[in-house]
Amino acid sequence: MAISVQLLDTPFNPGALVGPFTNAHPGLGGVCTFVGEVRGGNGVEALELTHYELMTRPGMKKLASLAAQRFGLMGLLMVHRTGVMHPGEPIVLVSACAQHRRGAIDAVDFCMDHLKARSWFWKREKRSGAGPNGGWHWIEPRADDHTDLARWQ
Amino acid sequence: MAISVQLLDTPFNPGALVGPFTNAHPGLGGVCTFVGEVRGGNGVEALELTHYELMTRPGMKKLASLAAQRFGLMGLLMVHRTGVMHPGEPIVLVSACAQHRRGAIDAVDFCMDHLKARSWFWKREKRSGAGPNGGWHWIEPRADDHTDLARWQ
């Protein structure tokens, strides 16, 4: 079982990470991968993710171990960006490989729900325009994220 | 909304398909991808998938449209191998992109459950060894596949 957790402050290419990850697990039955990107639209020009190093990385490692064990994974790759990003850039990648599809898909679902609602990241976005609608705005938590999380309890 | 359904009788490289698929949908929030591979172990040397062209392709297209509509997708890519494959080779790929992660992940889950239990594919595997345990054996449906399918009804 190989777990890899990465916090990156520069852009990454999902394909360049998932290919080698998959190849490193011969005998797998399935690989599920989710990649989240910065959404454009609504005048969003940039997104900034800040985190708290002392807690973010240990938290991600704990989540990865929990998922690997709960879903009987063969491998788990979890990558998260920090810093300033632009629309279209990947923010997060979770890739899980397992003997059967159910474990791989559920693990990705589980990790994403927990990364969204439980991880130590704070997000603000820069919107175009002048006045109070333009500039940087902190993103508040969404109720959906907590509903999603409750599915696993 | 772009739907692409492919039936291939030669090996494919998932990364080479998912990269361009993702890039073709600017503004997406997330992409979920599942790749199923031929599992090794238990003396399996090869897997053969036969299908019924007249029904398989229309069935996959119908499934893809249903998923795209049900989960509000921006794009859906569905690729299935036929013919003889060896352990480690990809059999199936489903990739869905959407504005939000929930739609993308659920669409992949939905498509895989339906491809496994409802699509017109027949599978046999070639096992090593002599006698009745060796040679080609047809794979019977698994009860799990029908349980998985029932989740969507």
Next chain:
Amino acid sequence: MVTLIFLGKLADLAGEDTREVAAPLDWDGLLALCDTPLADEISGERVKIALDGDVLADKTTLAALAGSEVALLPPVSGG
């Protein structure tokens, strides 16, 4: 003629993937064309029949005219 298509393990039982038979073809005619193990398998509730790509709700209502394709579909294999 009517084209019979044997899928999955039915092709092994039939000893061939396809067979051309005389039109028209109904359910009793189909069974009469098959030897016993194959006819038994086809009669089982898990085998479905499609006429020109459409699965019949009741396979015993089969009525295939000249030029049509009758597919004999065992249960799909799943994961």
Next chain:
Amino acid sequence: MVTLIFLGKLADLAGEDTREVAAPLDWDGLLALCDTPLADEISGERVKIALDGDVLADKTTLAALAGSEVALLPPVSGG
């Protein structure tokens, strides 16, 4: 000294990301160091406090000794 770490929008309110303050530091001492809008925010139930990377179950029990790090954590942003 004790290091205060202001995360997310608390850094905006504090006007800085970190601040070094005299040790030891308890809950009342922390509030006394902050101006009113920041103290109000920190007192709110949605802000958590971590001492050296561990979230306090009850933040009013804060007791930070010299060399420790106190992080002020607003709600995380989610998707």
